[in-house]
Amino acid sequence: MWDKIRINYYKLMSSLRSKAIYPDDIDIDIQAFFAKPSTLKIAVIDDSDFPWVQTLESKGHSVNVFRDYHKTSTKASRKRLQAYDLSSFDVIFCDIEGVGALAYPGSEGIGVIQDLRERNPLHIIVAFTGSPARLLDPKTGKNLTAVDSVFQRDWGVDDFLLNFNSIMKIFLEPKERWKFIRSRLVHLDLSESKIMTAQRAFTQNVLFLKYLGESTNISKNSIQKIILKSEKNVDVRGAVDVAALSVKAINIASSLFIFNSFK
Amino acid sequence: MSNQVEWAQIFERYRHLSRDFQQKFQSIQGRLSVEKYGAGDQAIKNVRGELEELDEIFQDFNSWLYISLLEDLNEAKKNNAVGLLEIPSKIKRIKMKMKNKFEVKRIKVETDFDTLLAVSTYITFFEQLLNLIFQNSLKYSPVSSIINVSTINKNDSIILEISSSGPVVESTEIKSLATKGFRASAAISSNVPGEGYGLYNCKRIANLLNIEINFKSDSVSKYNVNGIAYCDFIVNLKIPLELNR
Numbered sequence: 178m179w180d181k182i183r184i185n186y187y188k189l190m191s192s193l194r195s196k197a198i199y200p201d202d203i204d205i206d207i208q209a210f211f212a213k214p215s216t217l218k219i220a221v222i223d224d225s226d227f228p229w230v231q232t233l234e235s236k237g238h239s240v241n242v243f244r245d246y247h248k249t250s251t252k253a254s255r256k257r258l259q260a261y262d263l264s265s266f267d268v269i270f271c272d273i274e275g276v277g278a279l280a281y282p283g284s285e286g287i288g289v290i291q292d293l294r295e296r297n298p299l300h301i302i303v304a305f306t307g308s309p310a311r312l313l314d315p316k317t318g319k320n321l322t323a324v325d326s327v328f329q330r331d332w333g334v335d336d337f338l339l340n341f342n343s344i345m346k347i348f349l350e351p352k353e354r355w356k357f358i359r360s361r362l363v364h365l366d367l368s369e370s371k372i373m374t375a376q377r378a379f380t381q382n383v384l385f386l387k388y389l390g391e392s393t394n395i396s397k398n399s400i401q402k403i404i405l406k407s408e409k410n411v412d413v414r415g416a417v418d419v420a421a422l423s424v425k426a427i428n429i430a431s432s433l434f435i436f437n438s439f440k
Numbered sequence: 441m442s443n444q445v446e447w448a449q450i451f452e453r454y455r456h457l458s459r460d461f462q463q464k465f466q467s468i469q470g471r472l473s474v475e476k477y478g479a480g481d482q483a484i485k486n487v488r489g490e491l492e493e494l495d496e497i498f499q500d501f502n503s504w505l506y507i508s509l510l511e512d513l514n515e516a517k518k519n520n521a522v523g524l525l526e527i528p529s530k531i532k533r534i535k536m537k538m539k540n541k542f543e544v545k546r547i548k549v550e551t552d553f554d555t556l557l558a559v560s561t562y563i564t565f566f567e568q569l570l571n572l573i574f575q576n577s578l579k580y581s582p583v584s585s586i587i588n589v590s591t592i593n594k595n596d597s598i599i600l601e602i603s604s605s606g607p608v609v610e611s612t613e614i615k616s617l618a619t620k621g622f623r624a625s626a627a628i629s630s631n632v633p634g635e636g637y638g639l640y641n642c643k644r645i646a647n648l649l650n651i652e653i654n655f656k657s658d659s660v661s662k663y664n665v666n667g668i669a670y671c672d673f674i675v676n677l678k679i680p681l682e683l684n685r
Contacts, residue, residue, distance in 0.1 A: 225456060228463070274452050307455030310448035310518040318518070327521040329564065330455040335529040336563050343524055343558075 183393055184403060191384035195377045198384065200355035205387045215349060220266040222246050222289060223305065224275035229337055236338075241266070246277045246289040264297055268344060270328070273306040287311065290322045299361055301325045301344055323364050325357070351383045447509075451519050458502065465495060492540055499537065499571075506568045510644045516565070517648070522683055524558040525566060527600060531589050534570050538578065545583050552590040557598060561649050561683045569645040573675050576638045577604035580627065580673065582665045598679045605665075606673035609657035617655050618643035630668050642675075652678035 216237040221227045223242065230240045247258045258280050263269055271293065273286030281288025286304070293302055304312055304322075307330040314321055328340060346353040355376065362372045382404060389400045469491055470476060472484060480488075509516040528551070535542070535549050542549065559566075577587050587604040607626035609617065616622045621636040639655070646653040658672040 228459060306452070306521075308448040308452035308519065309521040310515075311452070313518055327523075329521040329523065331458050332523065332563055333533065335533075336523055336525055339526060339529075339558060340523045 180393070180395065184389070184395075187388035187392070188385055191381045191388060194384055195381035198380055200376065200380055200383065201352045203351045203380065203383050203387065205351060205383060205390075215345070217267040217345070217348065218265065219268045219270065220261075220263045221270045221305070222276050222286075223270070223272040225272070227270065227305070229334075232334060232338065233341070244276075245279075246271075246292070247280055249279070260292065260296075263293065263300070266300070267348065268301045268303065269293060269297070270303045270305045271324075273304060273308060273311045284321075287321050290324055294323055298365055299358065301347060301357070303328055303344070306330060351379075355379055447515055447519050454505065461498065465491070465498075469495075503568055503571055506564060507641050507645075510641070510648065513648055517562070520562045520564055522560055523563050524560055525563050526556055526558055527591055527598060527679075528553050528556065530567060530570055533567070534574050537571075538574060541578055545578065545581065545585075547578065547581055547583075547585055547587060549587045549589060552588070554591045554593040554598070557593055557681065559598060559679055559681055561679070565645050565648055569642055569649070569651070569677075572638050572642045572645070573602055576642075577602060577606070577673070577675075579632055579634065579638075580604070580606035580630065582670065594678075596681055598681065600677040600679055601674060602677075603672050603674045605670050606657070608659050608662060608669040608671050609655070609673070611657075611659070614655055614657060618653070626668065646677065650680050650684055 216239070219233060219238050219240045221230070221240060221242045222245065224244055227240075227242055230242065233240050243261055247260050260280075271286055271290050275285065277285045277289035280292075284291075286306070290302055290304065293300070302324050303326045304324045305328045306312070309327050309329060312321055312324065312327065313319065326340065326344060328337065332340070347357045348354065358375070358379065359372060362375060367375075386400065386404050389395055389403065390397075395403070469488075472480070472488055472491070474480075477484065479485075509519065531549075531551060574587070581587065581604045585605040587602065589603075590601050592599045592601075607624070607630045609624040609626060613622075613624045617624065617639045619636075620640045622640070623634055623636045627634060643653055645651075654676045656672075656674040656676065658674060659669075660671070662669045662671050664670065
């Protein structure tokens, strides 16, 4: 009974304070809410050997390597060009040369990334390439696609891990998480007012998590359940009107839980 | 087909081959290492030595490929990705890479780093810049000397200082050190071979990375090595934390 009152109190507090607080200002150590280290589900689309599988796995992440974007194991699948469903992954590394050639002759990996981006607007997509220039329009010099990061094929292990850790922050730090979500919403052409509503929903859930974690004795498991339930109740229908995005947007703060690994 | 696309294709292939080469190379080196294979006979020792020479040749080839890109800065930028790096990790890399050369001259590299901060820049070019600076230091440093490396964090930059011993460069010549083909008179009289391209290329890479580079020959504390006046030669780099492209 007492717990229920406290939960409602903190929920109300987080709702009220979310109107005045920006995600940058929320000081919270997400890692502290988890007993196990944070790990990600990573998809790699690369026709040659992706050199960092073992490195990532040694850090606890799970890595699935796809030789191409479309299933090509049978004659029928080659004909239909059915893309793999990568929606359950947190991060997708995509090569530029030698993948997607059947579906996107000429643009190859660029075409793959454009399709991935459309299907998974809130996923982190990283171009993994030996030729970063291929990501630019040769005439205008502008980016041909919206990737979240570009990793060069010949970087050393230190550089790879440092840059990967920077991507990890998107899952662990509210500030970085919101920066990422915001950039994705801007890319999707959402109006400022809609982005602001999504920001409040996000801030509210992160604050709610912070209050429950720091001011109550409720177990971590229970907090996770409460937050997930709370997120399902957040009304962002007014904020997000892109069909493919709405489901993901409801889970905005769940993403802080490394949601794919947690669920 | 435009030149841009050709460079992109060359780099795509080159970076694949480069990674394959290095993986194979390290695998062979590992199998023949003293730890795994034992001391071995003279033939094995010779193979180890030749492998190290091969690695140096490959690294030189790699350096010149990147330096050749500097003829067109726009092309250099397009064909390289900006990423985060940490300076201590890059100094460690170069110490490993030049370990044998340092040992031959009994040169020590001592470091004093400020709190760890990541720099966002063109990683491969930054590595080439350090290669050139350390090659220059190694070339002019007398036997049994020390190269001091330090960093100081500023608001939006890191000051990296690499100090080594070298022939005294007169103050009138300092400004010309980064000029193509220029060699200071003391460098010429030291009989150390050179063509005046090392620091020139340093300056070109520094410009690409928005790094302020300055040279200082501390002629107050002079000493003599084989009749030539030596002092501390300092390369000072102001490295922005974020590369403004």
